[in-house]
Amino acid sequence: MQLTDNFKSQLTLATTALLGAAGTAQAAGNGDWLVESATLVYHEWGGRITAVEPVLNLSTDLPDDSTVSVHLVFDTLTGSSPNGAAIANVDQTFTGASGANGGERAQTQTRASGVTTHSDDDDDDDDDEHGGGPYVVSAGDVPLDPNFSDNRFVASLGWEQPFENNMTLNTGATVSIESDFVSLSGNAAVAKDIFNKNTTLSAGLNYEFDVLGSEHSALPEAFSVYSAGNSQSGHDIKQVVDGILGITQVMNRRWLLQMNYSISSGSGYQNDPYKIITVANEGNLINSSLASGGYLYVFEKRPSERLKQSLYLQSNLALMSDDVLSLSYRHMTDDWGIRSHTGDVSYHFQPTEHFYLQPHYRYYHQTAADFYQPFLNSGDEVSVTSNSVDVALDYASSDARLAAFSADSYGITVGFPFGKDVEILVSAEHYQQHDLNERKAVADGSQLAGMDQFTALSASWVQFGFSYRW
Amino acid sequence: MPFEFQIMRYEDYSKVIFNAMASPCEVLFDSTNMAELQEQGRLAEQETRRIEHKFSRYLRGNIIDKINNAKGHRVCVDDETAKLLNFAQQLYRISDGRFDITSGVLRNAWHFDGSSRLPEQEVIDQCLSRVGWEKVSWQDPVFSLPAGMEIDLGGIGKEYAVDRVYGLLGGNYSGAFLVNFGGDIRAKGPRRDGEPWKIGIEKVSAEQRTQHLELFTFALATSGDSQRYLLKDGIRYSHILDPKTGWPVKNAPRSVTAVAPTCIEAGIYSSVASMHGEDAEAFLQDSNITYWCVR
Numbered sequence A: 001m002q003l004t005d006n007f008k009s010q011l012t013l014a015t016t017a018l019l020g021a022a023g024t025a026q027a028a029g030n031g032d033w034l035v036e037s038a039t040l041v042y043h044e045w046g047g048r049i050t051a052v053e054p055v056l057n058l059s060t061d062l063p064d065d066s067t068v069s070v071h072l073v074f075d076t077l078t079g080s081s082p083n084g085a086a087i088a089n090v091d092q093t094f095t096g097a098s099g100a101n102g103g104e105r106a107q108t109q110t111r112a113s114g115v116t117t118h119s120d121d122d123d124d125d126d127d128d129e130h131g132g133g134p135y136v137v138s139a140g141d142v143p144l145d146p147n148f149s150d151n152r153f154v155a156s157l158g159w160e161q162p163f164e165n166n167m168t169l170n171t172g173a174t175v176s177i178e179s180d181f182v183s184l185s186g187n188a189a190v191a192k193d194i195f196n197k198n199t200t201l202s203a204g205l206n207y208e209f210d211v212l213g214s215e216h217s218a219l220p221e222a223f224s225v226y227s228a229g230n231s232q233s234g235h236d237i238k239q240v241v242d243g244i245l246g247i248t249q250v251m252n253r254r255w256l257l258q259m260n261y262s263i264s265s266g267s268g269y270q271n272d273p274y275k276i277i278t279v280a281n282e283g284n285l286i287n288s289s290l291a292s293g294g295y296l297y298v299f300e301k302r303p304s305e306r307l308k309q310s311l312y313l314q315s316n317l318a319l320m321s322d323d324v325l326s327l328s329y330r331h332m333t334d335d336w337g338i339r340s341h342t343g344d345v346s347y348h349f350q351p352t353e354h355f356y357l358q359p360h361y362r363y364y365h366q367t368a369a370d371f372y373q374p375f376l377n378s379g380d381e382v383s384v385t386s387n388s389v390d391v392a393l394d395y396a397s398s399d400a401r402l403a404a405f406s407a408d409s410y411g412i413t414v415g416f417p418f419g420k421d422v423e424i425l426v427s428a429e430h431y432q433q434h435d436l437n438e439r440k441a442v443a444d445g446s447q448l449a450g451m452d453q454f455t456a457l458s459a460s461w462v463q464f465g466f467s468y469r470w
Numbered sequence B: 001m002p003f004e005f006q007i008m009r010y011e012d013y014s015k016v017i018f019n020a021m022a023s024p025c026e027v028l029f030d031s032t033n034m035a036e037l038q039e040q041g042r043l044a045e046q047e048t049r050r051i052e053h054k055f056s057r058y059l060r061g062n063i064i065d066k067i068n069n070a071k072g073h074r075v076c077v078d079d080e081t082a083k084l085l086n087f088a089q090q091l092y093r094i095s096d097g098r099f100d101i102t103s104g105v106l107r108n109a110w111h112f113d114g115s116s117r118l119p120e121q122e123v124i125d126q127c128l129s130r131v132g133w134e135k136v137s138w139q140d141p142v143f144s145l146p147a148g149m150e151i152d153l154g155g156i157g158k159e160y161a162v163d164r165v166y167g168l169l170g171g172n173y174s175g176a177f178l179v180n181f182g183g184d185i186r187a188k189g190p191r192r193d194g195e196p197w198k199i200g201i202e203k204v205s206a207e208q209r210t211q212h213l214e215l216f217t218f219a220l221a222t223s224g225d226s227q228r229y230l231l232k233d234g235i236r237y238s239h240i241l242d243p244k245t246g247w248p249v250k251n252a253p254r255s256v257t258a259v260a261p262t263c264i265e266a267g268i269y270s271s272v273a274s275m276h277g278e279d280a281e282a283f284l285q286d287s288n289i290t291y292w293c294v295r
Helices: A004-019 B034-055 B063-068 B079-094 B103-108 B121-128 B154-172 B263-275 B277-286
Strands: A033-044 A050-061 A067-082 A092-094 A135-137 A144-162 A167-178 A181-194 A199-212 A236-252 A255-268 A276-281 A297-299 A305-319 A323-334 A339-352 A355-366 A382-384 A389-391 A405-418 A422-435 A458-469 B005-009 B014-020 B023-029 B074-076 B137-139 B142-144 B177-181 B184-188 B197-201 B211-215 B218-223 B229-232 B235-238 B255-260 B291-294
Touching: A004 B079, A004 B154, A004 B263, A135 A144, A144 B074, A276 A382, B005 B034, B014 B034, B023 B034, B023 B154, B034 B063, B034 B079, B034 B154, B034 B177, B063 B074, B079 B154, B103 B121, B154 B177, B154 B184, B154 B218, B154 B263, B184 B263, B211 B218, B218 B263, B255 B263, B255 B277, B263 B277, B263 B291, B277 B291
Parallel strands: none
Antiparallel strands: A033 A050, A033 A458, A050 A067, A067 A144, A092 A135, A144 A167, A167 A181, A181 A199, A199 A236, A236 A255, A255 A305, A276 A297, A305 A323, A323 A339, A339 A355, A355 A405, A382 A389, A405 A422, A422 A458, B005 B014, B014 B023, B023 B177, B074 B142, B137 B142, B177 B184, B184 B218, B197 B211, B218 B255, B229 B235, B255 B291
């Protein structure tokens, strides 16, 4: 009988929750829309990119138990992006090759959706857009292309349908459009609950088809000389197929473990059309008539195939009444020589129903791609004559995202849920890279001597979010 | 001849009567304004029928039917159903498993017809394997029930309807009124003349006196039914089954009437008290509520 006091107060609470706003005529039922909107403000320190990204997510349950969701993003990116050339102790003038007006964006939102995947690798291609126009980079500065500006529109549609035998089918399609890049993708995933729903097995496939380049901005030929009049190769395509297998295990009422294996095969145009590589002679920049009188740079070249595999482990542990400790680890390897490790820890601290704090830390470490080169040397690597420039390597890229580095991210999210239907949240995160590359030898007293060969990226972002049900 | 909807006018009050949820449903209004009664009465009737259609386990195609016939598949439920399932879940927990909306399956084993036929333990065990809220999966808004199991909101449906109608009328009608669905009552008082509502509690045996209550704003519900029992070897088996054993609760009162702020709470007190068997009165006393037990 000692429980009856508790019984009485619990019954009163349960009744209040049930009858709530008595007198309202009718509960809404199916067809409520959950609307989530957020605006992300992203800033890279050191005069680099600023992005403003409003996001809108809509989802609703249909009468047949399926769920339909719509995801819309509109990006505006402005600022400067490293062009790949090495830092030197002389001013460098970049003519702005006429072919290179556009960019490539790897889809980070749509991979094998329907099955939970996590943090893409830091080496994944990001936003590179470029408008023309010559620019000068002062001695000792990181060569940044200041003409970085583009808009991006992403729309995706998802459909989730629960089926017989504890099966759930997820399908979706995404389109992403920029001035010089169009990406289409489709995905399907199935999940099945077994062992009294304590275990969920899932498998998914995602196919992505990208068209790079446009009427106005064709793609530069790999390893061609960067100049105002370099040759162009028009459009190109890239295709990526992703597969994912996952298992989620409920260990007990408060502990959930998840493991995913994923494989991704990309083929086609993998180059970044805006990344160039400095060609140096004994550490000095080369004046070449082929480069319209400027220094000699060549466009990068990457393999046309890339196979990635990754293993992901996650543990979610509920603590206290509403707190959650999440730990995850991801290991990724690819056939370009990149091997990465990501560790992530976050703690969801919810002292009251209407307030939570979620501090977050992430560590990332990756080895460099086999063909990563901060610059190329004339001679063994590039044969330079007065009327020809031939790169002797199979592939080369100076893209910092293919270099060896580690990165720390610290962040915090503060959320204010108001009842079941409204939530406001603010999150802030800071990202800092650290150089792990071995220095490529440079002749003493030359123009590249003593210069950084890798510029660690530092970025911060703030996100404001709002969600409600109507 | 059954009637659909009827208004009866008395000297200083009126009564709207309709049949729903297998019970006579009455709403008493402290008024004789027929136009107003027509409107409020229809509102009460519509809400009651809406709840019956949506949650009756006897009707095909509603959410309960969908859940019970999903054969283990997941069913997405609407807000109102979610609230009822949340309530049922809470009640299961705080009543230590005594209140369980999956226990209806036990009816397949027991037939309370006044006879001496007890079911075989084997049959009870077979039913018990399909009973138990802990076997369901409920993550608002997705509910799923293992194949063979059933949920039945009959234990709270009528009381819920009384509270819903009370809330609906309370928001529309300023006078005193009383909602009475087959003995589950919620009333708003005082009446225009300052008097309380007067309620008579049915006697369950000849030697018992009829109880008269005078209440202003209250809710009341009764659990127990003197007509439904089995009698074998001098033991009277009440129709109140313990979802944990599958057997009738021993020494349950023949009827428990409880008074509480809402009808659903009154219903819960009376039914959970019955399940405490010989401790029913002690449970009600500890809960510090007004009650009548008949043994």
